[in-house]
Amino acid sequence: MQALVTGGGGFLGRYIVEQLVSRGDRVRSLGRGRYPELEAIGVEVVRGDVADARAVATACDGVECVFHVAALPGIGMDWRPYERVNLRGTQNVLHACRTCGVPRLVYTSSPSVVFNGRDQAGVDERTPYDFDWMERNGAHYSRSKALAEQAVLAASGGDLKTCALRPHLIWGPRDNHLIPRLIARARSGRLRRVGDGANLVDVLYVENAASAHLQAADALASPHSPVAGGAYFLSQGEPVNCWVWINQVLALAGLPPVQRQISRGAARAIGAVCETVYRGLRLKGEPPMTRFLAEQLARSHWFDISAAKRDFGYAPLVSMAEGTERLAAWLRATGDGGRGRADGK
Ligand SMILES: NC(=O)c1ccc[n+]([C@@H]2O[C@H](COP(=O)([O-])OP(=O)(O)OC[C@H]3O[C@@H](n4cnc5c(N)ncnc54)[C@H](OP(=O)(O)O)[C@@H]3O)[C@@H](O)[C@H]2O)c1
Structure with missing residues (x-):
């Protein structure tokens, strides 16, 4: 098939692109940057902004x-960039699918669309969005992803079938966010355990996240697919203790476990x-801590993935052990992913 992957040059997007190419699909990628590594494998790289409807x-x-993967991640304090890229960008994708007659759309969502500041242990897709909590806690990323997800799911019907996937804490080689930032923070002595250290979280090896996207897309192609109009949590299927896992990642980089701690309330x-400081002084970049991040680091959040297994045959093909070995090899080969700087940038 002819596929479009928005954000095909990013961490997850590139794995989706590679899996599509390796099974013989024609792939176009949309993003703002240049991606010679995608062109080298035969991908048509289109440069553009998802906020630009044309x-x-x-x-x-x-x-x-369409695999709509592109998004602005993070914990920035200004709503407008999230509204522009994540919400308006998704509305543009939906409009283009309709006008161009694209029959299938897989949207990369996030479990944070239902995060409400409380422990979430084994919850499933019936968990409602809590827009009120997101607004009160300045969770702009989650709110923009939730509004976009709502639009995607509402658009499913007629000639267009859509679904939303909610992968949790994606990790693996070429990670440009989570792992390099953890390592950089630990190296600079600024990483503290938040909360009592007992919280469980889901994680997901990146190639499993990518293959789930292909499986969901294939399922959407069959008539009367239950996937159409559905949202699905994705994970390894075995929650890990957040801080034990972080310490394992740090050990791969030759770093000691997190020593210092701080309560959730603090x-x-x-x-x-x-x-307040970032907003008041209009500082650029992301604050080192936010209320949302504090809750995310201290709370349990892991999910029931039986719907994804049932409806499109999802299974985490790469195990935690195998994925960890691949991550370790990449960290060794790149010197902590080439991102061992203290600022995490
Ligand atoms: N990583 C995780 O743990 C995680 C967890 C849950 C959900 N997700 C979701 O997974 C998706 C991929 O995340 P990722 O970790 O792979 O992030 P990433 O590496 O930062 O990739 C984001 C991609 O989006 C593109 N992009 C950003 N702004 C754009 C714009 N205005 N127009 C066009 N393209 C734009 C970027 O390319 P250019 O910079 O070249 O434009 C990049 O290729 C996102 O939708 C994210 O919300 C990620």
């Missing part, structure tokens, strides 16, 4: 399945101060 429509021409209070 660029998205051009990229969707002749496409049979981290939340620091987060509130950081947010």
